[in-house]
Amino acid sequence: MTKIYLAGPDVFLPKPLEMSRQRKDICTQYGLTGLFPLDNEVDLKAKDASLKIFHSNETxxxxxxxxxxxxxxxxxxxxxxxxxxELGYMAGRGKLCLGYSNDPSLYAERVARSIDVRNNGHHLIDASDLTVENFGLADNLMIVQGLELYGCPLIVPRTAPADIWHDLTSFEACVRLAAARLTPPASG
Known part of the structure; x- marks a missing residue:
């Protein structure tokens, strides 16, 4: 069965194992197997826990x-x-890369909401006179262009869902795309 690594900050949600189960169930509906970082059992109190997590996720x-x-x-x-x-690691290994964001706003807009940004006549800069990337993309150009080159364009809803952390509509769109790209057609 085709395996999909399910990356994201979902491991930090209040009930990450429930989110893992929901995502894996969606993958199964499309004939795929979801691999979630918390599938690894690591003693978080161990001195080398972070290294064990890294190696387990890499595996x-x-x-x-x-x-x-x-x-x-x-x-x-x-x-x-x-x-x-993780996305860069997978792209570097030549694996199919798909991604989504439940926040439809542009990267430069989000930066401007979090810090002072102004236009200096040539480009956007912050209070430290550092350039703010402004290509009209949903995130940093390396993320967005990497997805386009190594998989599919970033999936973004037209409007933000009521609960950006638990809405799985865009996730399921990625699963459908992965299944279409990775599952051989049934012979008949």
Whole structure:
């Protein structure tokens, strides 16, 4: 069965195992197997817990044929850093990369909501005179363009769902795309 690594900040939600089950059930409906980072059992009190988590997740990614990354902005205007690393890791291994964000606003808009941004006549800058990326994209260009090159364009709803952390509509759209790309047609 085709395996999909299910990346995202969902591991930090109050009930991550429930979210894992829901995502895996959707994958199963499309003939896919979902691999969730919390499938690994790691003693979080162990001295080397972070390294064990890293290696365990890396093993799951190696087993997977594709990644579906939840790129909904997390603790700031952009996607979760760990998820972005995992997406790059999978792209580097030549795996199919899919991603979604439940926040339909543009990256530059989200930055402007979190810090002072102004136009200096040439581009947007912040209070430290650092350029704010403004290509009219949903996130950093490396994320958006990487998805286009190594999989499918970023899936974003027209309007934000009432609960951006639990709505699985965009996730399911990615699963459908993965199934269409990775599941061989039935012979008849």
């Amino acid at each position: 799951l990614m190696k087993e997977a044929d594709a990644i579906i990354a939840n790129l909904t902005p997390f603790r700031g205007p952009s996607a979760d850093a760990g998820t972005v690393y």
